[in-house]
Amino acid sequence: MIRSEHVQSYLDALRPERDPLLAEMEDLARRDGVPIVEWETGRFLATLTAGLAPSTVLEVGTAIGYSTVHIARELPRGSKIITLERDPDRIAHARAFWERGEVADRIQLVEGDALESLEGLPGPFDLVFLDATKTEVSAYLQRLEGKLAPRCVLVVDNLLMSGEAALPEDADTRWSRDSLAAGRAAARELMQSGEWLFSLLPIGDGVGFAARRAPGRSAG
C-alpha cells in the first residue's frame, strides 16, 4: 500500500457500497492470487472513460476482466474496448463475468501474446491502459507508434509498485529488480518525453497518467 493507513481508511470509507459483480471479481482475484487494479484505479479509469467518451479503448492485460468492466460500463453507445490477454483460464473467467455484467457486446478480447497482437491492431486508440508485464511497457509503446489518436490519453498501472519504486535500488523488495527497473525507467522516460505530458498519481498502486502533446510543445 502506498498511502498511510489513516488516508487509506478515509478513502475506503468514501467508497460506495460494493457492486455485487465487482465484489465477486475482487473476491476471486484475492482467492486465486490474480493481480487486478485496486478499486480506486478502476474508478479512475471509469471516470476517464465517462469524461473522454473514447471511440476505441485499448487495454493490455485483461486478467479476469475487472478493469475492463469498469471501463466498458462507461463507454458511449457504439464505442468499444479491445483488451489483450494470453492466459486461457483468466480469459474464460473474464468472458463469463462480462456476459453476466451485460457488457460483452462492447468488448473485443484478443487472445495471445500482446507483443504480437499489437502488431495486427490498426487503431487509432483514444485511451490506452497498460497493465501487463512491466518490463514490456516500452515495447508496447513502440508497437503503438502510428496507432494513437492525436489526443490519446495513456494510463499505466503499478508505477509506484507498492511504494518500492521509491526505495534505494539495492533494497529488499517484493517486486522483482527487473520490474522495478522497468517501472522506474517508464516513469522517467514518460516524464521527459516530448510526445507525452505525464503525471505519476498516487492512486491505487501508482498510476502513470499521460496525454499526447500537441506537436511543437516542449517537455518542461
Ligand SMILES: C[S@@+](CC[C@H](N)C(=O)[O-])C[C@H]1O[C@@H](n2cnc3c(N)ncnc32)[C@H](O)[C@@H]1O
Ligand atoms: C495485472 S494483470 C491485469 C489486470 C487487469 N487489468 C485488471 O485490473 O483487472 C496482468 C495480466 O497481463 C497478462 N499479460 C502479461 N504479459 C502479457 C503479454 N505479453 N501478453 C498478453 N497478456 C499478458 C497476464 O497474464 C495477466 O493476466
